[in-house]
Amino acid sequence: MSEHDLVIRGGLVVGPEGEVRADVGVRGEQIASIGTGLRGRRELDADGLYVLPGAVDGHVHMRTDRPVDVYDDTFETGTIAAAFGGVTAIVDQAQVEPGTPLVDGVRRRRAEADGHCVIDYGLHVNLREPSLDRVAELPAAMAEGCPTVKLFMSYPAYRLPDEILFRAMQHVAGEDGMVVVHAENGAIVEELSRELRAAGGSDPVAFPSISPPVLEGEAVHRALAIAELAGCRILIFHLTTADSVAELRRARAAGRPAFGEALLHHLLIGDDVYADPDLAPQFMGTPPLRPREHREALWAALGDGTLDLVSTDHGPRRRLPDEHGVPRHRPGTSGVEVRLALMHSEVVLAGRIDLARWVELCCTAPARLHGLARKGRLAPGFDADIVLFDPAAERTLAAAVLHSDIDHSTYDGMRVRGWPVTTIARGDIVISSGDLRAEPGRGRFVRRERPGHAILAPWRSS
Ligand SMILES: [Zn+2]
CATH class of the missing domain: 2.30.40.10 (Urease, subunit C, domain 1)
Structure with a gap:
């Protein structure tokens, strides 16, 4: 032997x-x-x-060198925290600035990451400019080893109109890639947000009203319909409502290559947190936290196979002192280090899913869907x-026992x-x-495979 x-x-x-x-x-x-x-x-x-196979988090945000969207974990501290949490690969994003060619944006993000990661990483390419010339650059950007393209339907300076979503999806389909989509009705979310501000609404309890569940369902429906028309494989990021789950379930039943992600905080934390003015600001991004009936729909969808994977959208920010010197939270959540443990503790031990499904949601499916063809399974080769x-083992979660470069944890206590x-x-x-036991820089950029080629086993349905 x-x-x-x-x-x-x-x-x-x-x-x-x-x-x-x-x-x-x-x-x-x-x-x-x-x-x-x-x-x-x-x-x-x-x-x-x-x-277990090393966990894969396909939705994280490490620090950028741009003045906006600054997250406090660097590629070094963020991948160290991930490794402590049993994560062996992440997929971060090249959120290419308008005016920058997509290939340059991917290479620039790699230059920020290379030499700093302790585990392997990949990059989604984020198309932000509603320009057909930029859309035409997608094949070249994907050829950099990035077969997944992130498209936003919400957020000023990110969201794309439907015709650009359609053309982008056609290009991605032509390369046998996959789009990952933030599906919300950005125009109405912004309108409701303006209305809330005009009414002087600073009470966090009113925050979720800017993103009504029926409208998230509408955006998910539209994203799925455009993807169907374009013949494009699609993963909808962070579904949060029963309406959205129903749309995805319909597309799946029709045999579409349509997939869904749930985020850890949407599963574990309810909208009642908006009544706590200290904690609420962490969760004042959209889609927001939801009431129990929507979370129950997400749990059911994780169990029956409608949702495919659980990610974190890890993008934490340190608290900053207010004018009285009191530290205040800012939008953004941590999670990359605690996902495996929290999913085990809160979901497996609660009897909602079994051990096999836990591994599938946190390790195998993210690797397979994101084209990390050699990860996510314990098998020869x-x-x-x-x-x-x-x-x-038991732990009480707190910044002192975790490794992100922030002064708190979203799951403190x-x-x-x-x-x-x-x-x-x-x-x-x-x-x-x-x-x-590893030095920053041991982690490598992974040139990911086309997602379709990485599907190694039939989906377990039910
Ligand atoms: Zn994100």
Whole structure:
């Protein structure tokens, strides 16, 4: 029997198909075998632990060097926090500035990231200019290793009109890529927002009224219809309402290549937080937090396969002192480090999904949909991205025990059961016993595959 560089012995290996007690053998950067009685030059005892594929977060925002949209985690601190949370790959975004060719924007974002990440990363290309010349640059930008194109239907300076969405989707479909879409009715959200401001509305309780659920459903419907017309694969980012889920379910039932993402905070935090003026500002971005009936619809959609993956939209900002020196929250949430643990604690242990579905939502499906073809699975030939997860470990979430470069956590004070204790990335032990064992720069840019080519197994439906 040939020897491995590393063997993880005796853990419960969890994948989207279920669980098996087995050893995992690593050679170089890849998984070489799954079996019993494997021997290695180095061995880790995983008795009592779950052995998972490294988690993938396909929706994060690390620091930019632009004056707006500044998030406080750098590629270094953000990927360190991710690694501590059992994440072995992220997909950040090249939010290319208007006036900049898309290829230049992708290369510029890579220059900000390269040399700083401890885990691997990819980039979505964000088309922001409603210009057909810019749209025509999409194939070249995608050829930089970015097969996913982000399109906004909301936010001034980001949102695109329907005809540009349509043409962009045609180009993306021509390259066999996928669009990732922020689906809201930007025009009416902005109008309702103006109305709220004009009425002097500074009470956070009124904030969600600018993005009514029926309107999110309308935008999701429109995005799906335009994608269908363009023949384009589409992942709708951050669905938050029963209306949106119903639209996606209809498209799926019709056999469309349409997929849906839920964000951790939309699942776990309700709109009652807007009554807390201290905490509320973190959640004053759209789509907003929703009432329980909408969250119940998201839970059901995670369980029945209508929603495909859970991401974080990690883009936290430090609190800043107000005129009285009191630290105040700003819009933006943290989550990249706590997703696996919170989904285990709040969703698996609550009986809403099983272990296999947990791994599918956090690890396998994000890798597959975002074209990280060698990640998200524990199988020979895949990257040796492996997490040892202790289902009995308990933590109380707080900035002091987490690793983002911010002064709080969105989930401050929450008690979780289950925690990633060891993170291995392409065969390197990156996190062990609460310590970082890797240097910034070990993580590489991943030239992602076309998403369609990365689908390795049939979707589990129901
Ligand atoms: Zn985002």
